[in-house]
Amino acid sequence: MGIRNLLFEHRDVENIQDIAVYEKHGGYRGLKKAVKMERSAVIEEIKTSGLRGRGGAGFPTGIKWSGIPQNDDKPHYIICNADEGEPGTYKDRELMLKLPHLLVEGMIIAGYALRGTAGYIYIRGEYVEPAWQVRKAIDQAYRAGYLGKNILGVKGFNFDLYIHMGAGSYECGEESALMSSLMGERGQPRLKFPHAPYPTVEGVWKSPTLINNVETFCAAAKILDMGGAEYARLGTERSKGTKIFSVSGHVARPANYEVEMGTPLMELIEAAGGVVGGALKAVIPGGSSVQIVRAEDCPRVNLDYESCQQNGTLLGSGGFMVFNDRTDIVLLMKRTAEFYMHESCGKCTPCREGTRWIYKILDRITSGGGQPGDVELLLDICSQIDGRSYCGLGDAAAWPIVGAIKAFREEFDYWIAHKRSPVGPGHVPPTPEVVNPLLTLVPA
Amino acid sequence: MATTENGPGALEPRPAPPKEQRFSLNAIQELEEIASHYPERKAACLPALWIAQREYGGYLTPAAIQEVADRLGMSYAEVEGVATFYTMYNLRPRGRHHLEVCTCLTCAVMGAYDVVHELERALGIEVGGTTRDGEFTLSEVECLDYCGAATVVQVGDRYFTHVTADNVLNLIEELRQSEEYTPVKLADAIVKLHLPGSSQTGGGSRTGEQIRNNELY
Incomplete structure (x- = not known):
């Protein structure tokens, strides 16, 4: 247990972004091993590793991969979700910036195992600098013969990799919204299983589609190199690696x-x-x-x-x-609520309206206008959003508020009773006096 | 179109945006190249809007949206719907440098609001405003996802990290000296990122050594 640099093994090697340096440190070995295996054996290897999706939901990756039909004549699309937007997270940024070939290798392996036609890396629009490293890696991989036609001499293994830049939307990190955005629409979610087929059956352009996070593809490349069983030795009983x-x-x-x-x-x-x-x-x-x-x-x-x-x-x-201990949890939750209010895509009512109500109540409390019963009201609204929205954004807006009330109920009560922060002067985040949060809502 | 023929009292249809064709030959080639990456032409909508944002000088006018719609065979409303959904498409002119201060969770507790207040004071504008000389626009944005380097300020295609109320004025000075028009530079960089081979012809990438040493601009 403790620090274990597996994906980050060669992070600090000079010029590891260059394909020659990457290959010298064992790069593309996983891919070379994969193309000598049966396609189903590659998926088996991922299953053996016990890898679970690293984007947030933790869905078993091997099961997702085996959901792509093996014997159909539709094109298959491999999509990398690099629309990292979750507040507090910047791992995909560093992976793309420092180890872009690891991501590219992982996607090509998926392209081989799932008979992929093309791959798209959906990168958030703000990540220009990490995206440049990925661009460079893709260009080098084409020249080295890892992308394009008959890759590594495997007849019929053709795979193209494209970058698709986002344009500023947290919601596009949600997989069905990401598919909408990739197809040139507003980034709004679609109906999900059981109301609609899984993306692995019918995703972008009505074709089987695999969507994984950057870290998941990077881990897949490592797993093919070191072997699924070896990877599974790391971690706990049900959380591997x-x-x-x-x-x-x-x-x-x-x-x-x-x-x-x-x-x-x-x-x-x-x-x-x-x-x-x-x-x-x-x-x-x-x-x-x-x-x-x-x-x-x-x-x-x-x-x-x-x-x-x-x-x-x-x-x-x-x-x-x-x-x-200088942190005021109620103000922190108000800022969290503001984030979800801003990022709600507006498609479904519980999320669009609920996130605003949560924000308004927290704003009232932290402006000194809190009323007895406000906490119960918050819990009630959260229970009306949780599980009732189109996608996970609604749940994600409700969970932190409910969690904070459960853990720090006394701070909410203190704000309502005393109309000031329980932390005292110098608390963070500060009570916004000058900044009008509604200004951030003015349409661009 | 037929607004004048409808007579008084008739519901006037929304005036059609002016027809303008500002995409350069180069831009059209870029758009065709990008459109060939997808099985459907419509999928090039986001990149096409980035091209338009560059070609129309940093923001999308109704004419720009119309041109994208025409070139992709989409309706005006459809493209406008996309352009208004994403926060990085500008529907109004921006200053030569658009300062986007992250005030989301980590930045908020690490002093981002102090940075915002200092900028408001130094520039004499409120969040959402543009200075009279057109140099700076100030915005608060949601998480830029470089929380370990809080506070983060995005200007065009660059991230400025570890910004505080004390050092933010240096940043303003540095930007004043630069000749760039960063909203256009950002749009251009994003367009180029879609194009295979563009990493050979330059682009904004730093050397591996600079990245390793965490030299963040």
């Missing part, structure tokens, strides 16, 4: 840390240099969509899917935010 956590907030050395699954939460804080500016108050372990954990509960939490769930939170995307 390693996970990259983006540590931010009140720590001495905020950065991306790759740890073995099951590492105690406190160990990661230690690795990041410990808490600064005060004592530890709370941790959000998996991005803004997951429930906050109180300091006294932190020692019980291990960084794997099961332990997080048992402790009332989620592993999520690995956006690990640490807060010291």
